[in-house]
Amino acid sequence: MIPFNFDYFKPETLEEALKIYSSEWKLGKKVIYLSGGTEVITFARGGKMTFDSVIDLKGIPECTMLEMQGDDLVIGAAVTLNRLVESNHFPLLSKTVRTIADHTSRNKITIGGNLMSKLGYREGILPFLITDAIAVVYGPAGTEAMPVDNLAAAELAEGQFLTQVKVAASNLDLPFVSMKRTRSSKVGYPIVSLAALRKEGRIRIAFSGIHEHPFRSAVVEGILNDETIEDQQRIDKAIAKLPTNVTDDFIASKDFRKFVLNKLLTEMNAVWEGSR
């Protein structure tokens, strides 16, 4: 059980949410946004997080919408992972989020919560990183659109929250792979998780599990697209260019993560080969 008390608010508009945030904040309270709430609840129970007020974003239409608007797929931050899977607007995203947590949890975990998670995995961001998706945030400075990459390593400004992610329709149906390896059980944090697609003959790829943040690296991508060198050499070279501090913990050692990544990239190549 959660050992402390807090205020719970469920606003119906963006403005209302922000107003509550400011007024609570001015009272010196610690305010947080809640979307799926799974992480907020478990962190609060486990003593990893405390707060005085919670603002639940699930009542705000902008945050719960999931539809095509013009040339964009607009995904509300409070859309659950299972809703994404079932609607299947963006097959790569469906496949990737389907490996996060377990089916029942995915009825509650939201894409916005996953993108803003304090855990380092955030596998849901991978498809967005390789489709140049736009994060729409709302805050004291109004609505702001930014590349999703900005969310990968940095935090939002005080009072800001993620409302939507937009992906260009042209990126939704490209050939893709999504792969994940865990320690032993299928349900679990990734040793390596990757999402990749091919656009205009080039591979785009992003990773989770091997670094403290999910990432897409221009250098790694450059090497993987270098047709002048052989497959395996390319992979070895790309792995040599990973961020220096590859995650090394009880789930998997640094060396094993690199080994697994190597195998996954080989598998990915095989899939691409097959489809050529």
Place this chain on the structure above:
Amino acid sequence: MHYGSRTTVGFAEQRIDAVEKSTGNVKYLGDKSFQGMLHAKVATSTEAHARIKSIDTSEAWKVQGVRAIVTGKTFPFPIGPILADRPPIAFDKVRYYGEPIAVIVADHPYQAKQAAGKIVAEYEPLPIVNSVEQAFQKDAPLIHEQSGQYTKLIDNVYPVPGTNIASHVKIRKGEFGKAWAVCKDTISATYSFNLSDHAAMETRTATVEINSDGRVIVHSTSQSPFTIKKIFNQFFNLDVGKVIVHIPMLGGAFGGKGAVQLEPLAYLASNAVGGKLVKLQFEREEDMMTAPCHIGFNATVKLGVNEEGKLIAGQYTFLIEAGAYSDQAAGITRAAALDCTGPYHIPNVWCDSYCMYTNHPYATSFRGYGHPELTFAIERTIDQFADKLQMDPIEFRLLNVIKPGQTTPTQSILTPNNIGDAAKCMTRAKELIGWDGKQPIVSENGLVRAKGVALFWKTSTTSTNAQAGAILKFEADGTVTLTSAAVELGQGTKTILAQIAAERLKMNVSDIHVTMEVNTQYTPHQWRTVASSTTFLAGNAVLAAADDAIRQLKRIGAVALQCSEEDLDVGNGRVYIKAKPDIGINIETVALGYKYPNGHTVGGQVIGIGVHVQRHLTPMDKETGFGDPGPWWSVGAQAVEIEWDESNYHYKIVKAVTVLDGGTIINPMTAAQQMRGGIFLGLSIARGESFEFNEQGVIQNPDLRTYQLMRFGEQPDEYIVEFVETPAEDGPFGARGIGEYGVIGAAAALANGLSLATNVELTQLPLTPELIWRTRRAAYDPV
């Protein structure tokens, strides 16, 4: 005696608890709330080994609703089931991360938890003993400076003062040194794994209330109600009769609920609030980090054979990781020693089994009590040795399998009656797995299929006076209420006991009403619900009670039917004349005594009472281990087929076979449930379960997300369970124990299969893809 053909023993009677459990109506302890109850929470140590300099409770006291805060000063004395070495609340020193340092009592659970977070302890850190190997080194930091002075509660525990050895148990059989010198061929191998968790789905819970008249009422998720009474008597100086323990049905136990930890804490907490009812319920993380866990293990096994390939010498060195306190690990150290050879006949045996302290959470009994662990070491060695001798591993086993007439490591003599047929189990398992020699099969897509087997045994190491009792109370309608202190923890024990009673009384099982809860105030004494001893002990007690009831029914029946007792028989709800079965009376007319037409009544209620106590068990000799430690050995064989993916090191368990000789099987379906659940548990642990400690001795995976149990779909595609039924003369209807057995060979069989598939000798657990990768890299690709 002959009882004719059976009507319920041997049949798949539906479990009597199934329907109620399916509706969600069963009340486990955590589901019960009592009016006015208070809630306790433990504050725990943030150091693995440190001297406590001070504990500041002032901030915690400021939390609304806090009623009491108890620290180690309140009761600075060590307690324990075998060696009293553990203060219920740390005093002076903490010895593991997560150890209770204070108990907070508050009106609401969240208040107690909030306050627990505000206890501030100041420590002087001490060097940490972070592995069992380190603990064994001569200059290792000492975890218990006073171990020589601890009170011993039972025989066969030998701490070595000035070391981290909590007990050293020896087996010296034959002349190992001489035999070793003449061996034709020998092998030596070392194995190890970390502590892990029982992870019963229900976390541990206890409530305690102290009445104004001094009665102490305990409700607990315990496998050991009478041990709670004993410990409260010994350490809190309470009359045994004043401690009343209630045990509802448990949500799984696996040995982990045999330890007595929460009850003393709740008692001290209740005492601090004037005896009010206090509930202490562990959250999952506490259940994993603070409550006792499954032992860690390090074993070195040396085996030698003669020309014929017969084992003639075996040496075994076991380091049993107890963690911070010895609890049941001290008993496991003994149990592992007395069965150290596995089910093989070895005339010359030398075993040193050490119970080792480390700065990790402390361990207690776990399903199999040391046997899954030793079987992993023995059966991996047997496979490696067979390979070295170029023999088929099953043939090698069959050549050396132990038989009646031979002796165990403690020199107990085996008879056809006290041991099952291990060879038969092995042979049947071989057929069922489709053993095709020791050859992995590589398919085109890089999948390697291989099979592994394990042979195992285990005796039921109870105390020498372990016993159980049962009461059969006849109701006015002639049905029977069965009461015993066997705890229902999922194994189906209540159903089994009902079947045993129904069979002997020749009644329908549906006419036996079983009290599902245990209340020590009216249930007769029972040792504990552990060690696969319940069917045997409580089953025999039920038989004795049934015979007692039958005698009474006949006595009253003889009056009613105006004949002698010898003329009568009981069955089908009647007492009748053997020679003329149509002359008789319904049991309901004698259940509460027989009433003559004129109203005069004779007899009174029929209440059958039965007790069964272990016969002729003896402690082990300190220097040689000589003794008779257990009543019988159940034996079995398991086999596993795996499919390993060479490219990514993951594997799938395709098939799992268990063949057990547990004597007569009372209920084939509950028995199969137990076996399947057992091998599943063993495979789950072997595949992925282990506590991972960091350098500070802190568990890195104290939750079910990162401590990974096998999930649905990861279990074997096919589980085959079969029984060889060599009846045990003195078991109820010929039954021996089976409860723990399914788990024993699982890790060994899996590791044998995987070693074969991967072409390296896997000597550690858990068998993660990364472990296999590292082992192969070390073998083929040393950097």
Place this chain on the structure above:
Amino acid sequence: MIVSNTGKYTVVSLLVNGSSQDIMIRSADTLLCTLRNQLGLTGAKQACGNGDCGACTVLVDGKPMHSCLLLTMEALNSGITTIEGLRHSPVRQAFVDNWAIQCGYCTPGFIVNGHALVTEHPDAEDERIEEWLQSNLCRCTGYQEIKDAIKSALNANNLLDSNGIDTAEQ
């Protein structure tokens, strides 16, 4: 907009198993806590409190959710079904008939999740069964009998035509 206040209890109404109930809660209470402690519906269990085991599974608007991962405040406008409301589910009977119960602690969670699966995907294949049921842990059974139970419930369901008539008898 919904608001509840720190430290004080809030009176809210919750729709559980078809009936609406007024209860007093803290905003920090999870749905699991509220069901168990306020409404006495103890069929859902807390075995991890962390979303990892499924013992607390209930249906929220027909969808299985870990009730330990839900604030009660989040569930106010939804219909909640607990094991106590599924007495007549064929999945419940299938668990009994297939020996899928040992200690029973995981059982309510499995039945609730299984019921949702059978209802939503009457034609579920192995892959989907696995995806759904991987959300629940059982330490006793080894899952074989649970799988049998779910499959037999699915089969039984398939024998019912859209009018709910048992075609197997025809």
